[in-house]
Amino acid sequence: MTTVYVFNGPNLNLLGVRKPEVYGTTVLADVEALCATAAAGHGLELDFRQTNHEGTLVDWIQEAGAAVVRGEALGLVLNAAAYTHTSVALHDAIEGAQLPTVEVHISNVHGREEFRHHSYVSPVAAGIVVGFGVDGYALAIDGLVRKLRPVRSA
Ligand code: DQA
Numbered sequence: 001m002t003t004v005y006v007f008n009g010p011n012l013n014l015l016g017v018r019k020p021e022v023y024g025t026t027v028l029a030d031v032e033a034l035c036a037t038a039a040a041g042h043g044l045e046l047d048f049r050q051t052n053h054e055g056t057l058v059d060w061i062q063e064a065g066a067a068v069v070r071g072e073a074l075g076l077v078l079n080a081a082a083y084t085h086t087s088v089a090l091h092d093a094i095e096g097a098q099l100p101t102v103e104v105h106i107s108n109v110h111g112r113e114e115f116r117h118h119s120y121v122s123p124v125a126a127g128i129v130v131g132f133g134v135d136g137y138a139l140a141i142d143g144l145v146r147k148l149r150p151v152r153s154a
Helices: 028-041 054-069 081-085 088-097 135-148
Strands: 003-008 045-050 073-079 101-105 127-130
Touching (some): 003 028, 028 045, 028 135
Parallel strands (some): 003 073
8 A cells, every 4th residue: 555654843742732822722643633534535554753853854754755766655744843944954855855745834834923934845845735724734645646646537
């Protein structure tokens, strides 16, 4: 079965507790369940992870890229959280792995502080889903599938 990866960056383990007025009250386990449903709807297996460490995300991106090359995985949905705005390493990892990646943010980062407006991930992303709350994860999985497995009627 083909895998779709969903990686979450720093502080997303605190989803539901941290700033609920911005990120909502849904916890990360519920996001995983939501992603599992979305993945299963496309016949995909979900590999869902969270880390607070930048280098771990780099390792995981390289691992996911290798799985895509082997034909075992479709791509990645990535909420890199604060590393989105700081990490050249994540930019280079995605680019280097040629990993089809959809960037997702729960909140509308463009309506927030200026430092959240720039993303090192966006230039190497296949698409971006921003501001739809945790539903953005399901939208990102759907978008990744539609982009990589286009269904066009004859
Ligand atoms: C976030 C937005 C980031 O700016 C922030 O650092 C996060 C979460 C989001 O999902 O809205 O931790 O990626």
